[in-house]
Amino acid sequence: MDCLFCSIIKGEIPSTKVYEDESVYAFKDINPMAPVHVLIIPKVHLSSINDVTVENSAVIAHIYEVAAKLAKELGIDESGYRVVSNCGADAGQTVFHLHFHLLGGKKLNVEMC
Ligand code: 5GP
Ligand code: ZN
Numbered sequence: 001m002d003c004l005f006c007s008i009i010k011g012e013i014p015s016t017k018v019y020e021d022e023s024v025y026a027f028k029d030i031n032p033m034a035p036v037h038v039l040i041i042p043k044v045h046l047s048s049i050n051d052v053t054v055e056n057s058a059v060i061a062h063i064y065e066v067a068a069k070l071a072k073e074l075g076i077d078e079s080g081y082r083v084v085s086n087c088g089a090d091a092g093q094t095v096f097h098l099h100f101h102l103l104g105g106k107k108l109n110v111e112m113c
Pocket of ligand 1: 004015016027028029030031032039085086092093094095096
């Protein structure tokens with residue numbers, strides 16, 4: 001299977017790593033929309049939130065733990081931040097390996113849709 005983010009996890013495509021453990025990888029977005037824009041992804045290939053089940057959902061809770069830890073490390077835990085996952089065409093998902101955008105470091109647009 002050809003997947004951009006699986007290739008990034010394997011190191012076949014370079015990325016600026018921010019965090020890694022046995023189940024999660026986090027790296028800087030190539031086209032940052034905010035001063036802090038990190039992508040947090042599960043190492044297991046899930047295409048989107050649509051693939052989350054009771055069998056694999058533990059990694060999602062872990063991703064939120066990592067988001068909180070990185071927000072603190074990157075100095076945006078007090079100022080505020082957003083964690084977003086786009087699912088499917090209407091949400092504008094462009095990479096079909098589940099990922100969570102961690103965005104902060106400026107006053108974010110308040111519009112949710
Ligand atoms: P989506 O639109 O699917 O929610 O988000 C995909 C994100 O992946 C975009 O913010 C885009 O800038 C980022 N992205 C796409 N290709 C690459 C890449 O090769 N490297 C990195 N670091 N980010 C990428
Ligand atoms: Zn993948």
